[in-house]
Amino acid sequence: MRLIIAEKPSLARAIADALPGAAKREDGAIVVGDTRVTWCLGHLLEQAPPDAYDPAFKQWRLDHLPILPRQWRLTPRPKARGQLAAIRRLLKQATTVVHAGDPDREGQLLVQEVIHYLGWKGPVSRLLISDLNRPAVVKALAHLDDNARYQSLYRAAETRSRADWLYGINLSRAWTLIGRQAGHDGVLSVGRVQTPVLGLVVRRDAEIAAFQPRPFHVLWVNLAVEHGQLRAWWHPAEHHPLDDQGRLLERPPAAALAARLPGASGQLARLESQHKRQAAPLPYSLSALQVDASRRYKLSAKAVLDACQSLYERHKLITYPRSDCRYLPEGHLTLAQKALHGACRGDETLDRWLGGADFSRRSKAWNDKRVGAHHALAPTGTRPDMSRLSNSEANVFRLIVRNVLAQFYPPLEFREIKARFEILGEDFRAQGREILDPGWKPLFATRDEAPPLPSLREGESASVIDQGVEDRETRPPEPFNDASLIKAMMNIARYVEDAEVKRTLRESDGLGTEATRAGIIETLLERGYLVRQQSALRATRTGAALIQALPEAASRPERTALWEQRLTAIAEQDAAPSPFLDGLIDDLRGLLDAADTQRMRQALTTAQGLDAPARKARPTSRKRSSGPRQTGNAKPRTRRRKVPS
Missing domain, CATH: 2.70.20.10 (Topoisomerase I, domain 3)
Structure with a gap:
């Protein structure tokens, strides 16, 4: 029996629909002939908590830090145990396995870590799908690859996961504990991406506050x-x-x-x-689309990502959206006319633009050398039913189609x-x-x-x-909004002072990834570090205090942007992960040595920022720790909040 493990249910359904034969559902899978198609629900596994390595780590203490696992462990996510059990059962029956995670670093990780965790030792093939329409999936199924070719991508993603755990667990515990000593009641989370992004906003707000008009x-x-x-x-x-x-x-x-x-x-x-x-402007990457949609339609970065996911998974109108590429494969050029005719026929505006296209033209957008794991966002050719799309989905779809259509217009x-x-x-x-x-x-x-x-x-x-x-x-700088903050994350070299690092970062992918940038902004909003004032993103007093209390290196983009370069070297050049992790541990020790209660107290007193909106308390039956607050040794009451990445 062949078992195909997809990243999510929508992808599993698309694969099953493309297989020859009738499909039927069974517990946790779709059966088509001798093939079972099952799915993950995003990450089924997560890094184990510190107390899985030592029960003493259940209590938060400064003298435990840094916490450094010797043998890394994964643990099932609470809501994923049922699906994990279904995959375990199916693996016992399988003779071959097909890895059908999304074609990127995280997609490689989340399926492969399940295969390893459940002990599969047999052959694994790799199925790469970036378009959920049936012809594209059929073509992908006919061209399976050996999953061994993608081990460096897996190691890079695994290294990223471990590095984020080390950084987030240790620094969040340290600054939460000194925050408690300084009088702040709550978790102060620190992440290798979210904290530099917060630092961008805090520093911009400080420039605005200090600005003297001339x-x-x-x-x-x-x-x-x-x-x-x-x-x-x-x-x-x-x-x-x-x-x-x-x-x-x-x-x-x-x-x-x-x-x-x-x-x-x-x-x-x-x-x-x-x-x-x-x-004409090139077709969109996700971040470029988020910038334009925010400017034109006042959509948040998350709203654009959600619209794209719906257009991709539910409506099957666009190709894989979480792409950092703005180029298209040369082989797609011959298919573009048919795809654009299908995409434009459901909309008066797009249909009018289609009439001006000259399909004998070829722009620089068609370039195999510039296409990596993904290509730019493009319409699949499915005719849209605009009445079934939300306003946001329709607007985002028009932008995606427009930028591809523009490649067939004169300059x-x-x-x-x-x-x-x-x-x-x-x-x-x-x-x-x-x-x-x-x-x-x-x-x-x-x-x-x-x-x-x-x-x-x-x-x-x-x-x-x-x-x-x-x-x-003279006018002060504008506060960040979704568009400008995403653009800052894309072009992070502009915010770096060191000339050598700046030159290096001009060639990197920036701060965060296409798949995570919208989530980073939403995380900072949810944790009360940022607030929205109409369309502006402003730091709260807590967010500003955290940046002031941290060593400057933890709140600036150089470290995390260089991380991405090191991870890219692991993924693309098969570099060893251990030197990167060893260097990170050395950095952690230096950062932890800088944790200072007096600096935290001063930051909480002097920080300028807005009040975060009140959030409803979550009911919990967990007893509060009886440890003395003033020692900084007690586990904070709000520990259940997820540690950032």
Whole structure:
């Protein structure tokens, strides 16, 4: 009997539907001929808690730290025991096993750890599916691979899981205990990704709070030229009081020049015109989609991920969504026209855009060399029933289809124009652009283009018909929202000060992964470290205090982004995990040595931030620890909260 183990029930159903023969359900599986298709429910196993290694660790004590397992153990998740038992029973009957986890690091881990945990010693094949439509699944079933080829991917995921446990368990216990000593009643969770993300928000909020607006002044003129009118702006010479961005800091020079301008004339001293072509934006990765959907539709990162999962699993309208790639396989190019015709026929807007597509075009999006375990998000070709989609699902679907459809539109062509006028011996500048061919742009436009400059000729005269001085102020940085925080996590090198690390991180995948970024934001909200103010994400007092109390290295992105590089080396270059884990343990010891009650007390006293919304207390029959609070040795009452990753 062949046993196929899928990552989740929806994938198991898609596999069973693609197998020849009639399918019937049995306990924990679908039977099709001599094949049984069973499933996990996400992770069926998790890292064992500290007290599984030593019962003494059930009590939280600083002198236990760091807790370092010698022989790692997994334990079933409480709600997964029934399905785990079903897989155990099926494995006893199997002659071959097929691993059908999602085609990524975590998908490799969560099925393979079950196979190892249940003691299977026989052959294992690997089934890679990124599209749940029947033709794609049939094709994947015909091209099974040897699971041994993916052992380095498994080791990377296993190493990530162990490293997260070491980091989260030890630092969360340490800072919770010193927090108790400093008067904070509750768990202070620390994670290798969530804490640097919180640090980004806390530091941005601090910049906003400390910001001192500075006035500056701008002078504009409306000019009459040979073929119309335009507005130009004064560029003061360096002898005027300017800031580092060339803004005028004192009003009198602008006011004095404005008083001389009525009736003045000059000439167009220099005209620059450059013809430019701009290709369509690439198809989406998940994070790029989350950024655009947040900006356009005010959707949270989690709402976009949930919509994508539904479009993939329930409606089968898009390919695998948790992708970090923005390119498509070259082999998909010949199938794209049929897929887009199917995807667009259920929607008036998409159908109109389809009419402008030229399928003889080939953009740079089709590139096998840029495709890894996943390709960019794309429509499967299934015709959508838009009446069955929620507003969020419909909007996200249109974005995904639009970005693939745009690959068959011509480039945007425009002429960029820069004009410099000399009037009364002063420099005035104007710039604009003239659209020559809108190409793909109408599919993306949300507002009208600014009117182009009139036709200009270098040396022509210009007369002042109006002028004015505007008094402005510098503005603080914008608070993070879902779009900007996801973008910051994608481009984390911008927030790194060390030049060498910055260069290295420009080539990395950023902070977190496509599959985890939305969850990280939601975790910080659930734990009361962030709050939403309309669309803005702001730190709470507790979140700000935690960042202030931690060593700076624990709240900055360098460490965790470099972690991802080390894990990638394990996955792609078969690097050994042990040097990475040994280095992490050395780091942990240094961080634990920095746990300081006085610093925690000071942070709790001085932290600036918002109040977290009150959360309902969870009923529990567990007795409170009778240990003395002031020693920091008692187990906190809220220990049941999950330790972060």
